[in-house]
Amino acid sequence: MRRRLIIIGVIGFWAVMTATLVRQWVLEVWPEYVPGTYRSMLTAERRHFRSRMGIYIGKDQKRVGQTETMFVYREDGRYEIDNITQAIVALPGFMEKAGTFTMTTQVRVGKDHRLEALKVVLESEWANVEYRGRVKGDVLEVVEIPKERKAKERLVGELPVPSGEVVAQSLSPLSALPPLKVGMRWSMMGINPLTLRDSKGWPLNLEVVRRERILWEGKDVDTHVVTITSGLFASKAWVSLDGDVLKESLPFLVTLIKEPVEETEERPQP
16 A cells, blocks of 8 residues: 555656646747747737727627727837727626726737736726836836826836736737647736726636637637636637637627728727
8 A cells, every 4th residue: 555655656746747847848949839928929920910809798799899909010129019999888897887988008018028018098988097017027017197297107006927928908818829729727917997096907817628619700610718717707718720819708798709800901099
C-alpha cells in the first residue's frame, strides 16, 4: 500500500511539473497562440482588422445598437484598439443605468504587446464621464477627467493588470482570438465606466467547452463555444476556427451577432 502511494505521488508530481513546463514552453515559443493576451490578438494577419457586432435584445431579438472594434497598427510599432458602442435603448445588465448611450474606448498597446494606456468616454442620458488610465508595473492607475477646465484630475482606482493580458473594453470581452482547443482556460479583467469611480473592475474566467455548428449569415459554421463567467453571471461566445467571434449570448437576453463590414464603409462617429 505504501509503495503504491509513493508511485502515485511520483506520477502526480511529474504530471504537474510536465503541465507547468509545457505551458511555460508554449508561452515562450508560441505566445501568439495563448488566448487572452495582446500578442495573440494583434497578429500580422490582423493589420486591417475591423469587426462589427449588432446588439439585439429580448426574445424577438430586436436590433438596438452596435459595437464596432478596429485595430490600428502605428508606425512607431505600437498598437491601438478602438471601440465604439452605441445603444438606442437601455440595455439590461451592467450598462442599464446609463440608459441610451455612446461609449468610446481606446487602448494603447506597446511594442512588447503590453497594455500602456486606455481612455474611456461615456455619453448617456444619466452619465457623461471620461476616464484615462496608465499602466505602472502591473497596476492600471485610472483618473477621472473633470468637465470643468479648472478642476483637477482625480485618481479613482488602481486595478491589477497582469503583464500582457487583455483588458475587456466594451460589451464583449472578446475581439479576436488565436486558434482554440477544447479545454483551454484563461482570465481577463473587465472594466465598466459606471463603476470605475468606485475602483471596481471585475475578473472574467473563460473556458473553451466544446465544438458546435451554428448558422451565421446563412452558412453552417463550425465553432468553438467559450463560456465567460464572472461571479453569478455567465455568458457564451461562438468563435470560428480562425478566431472570429460570430455570436455572443449575454445575460438578460442580450445577444451580439457579427455583421459583415465593407472595407470602404465609414466608421460610426461618436
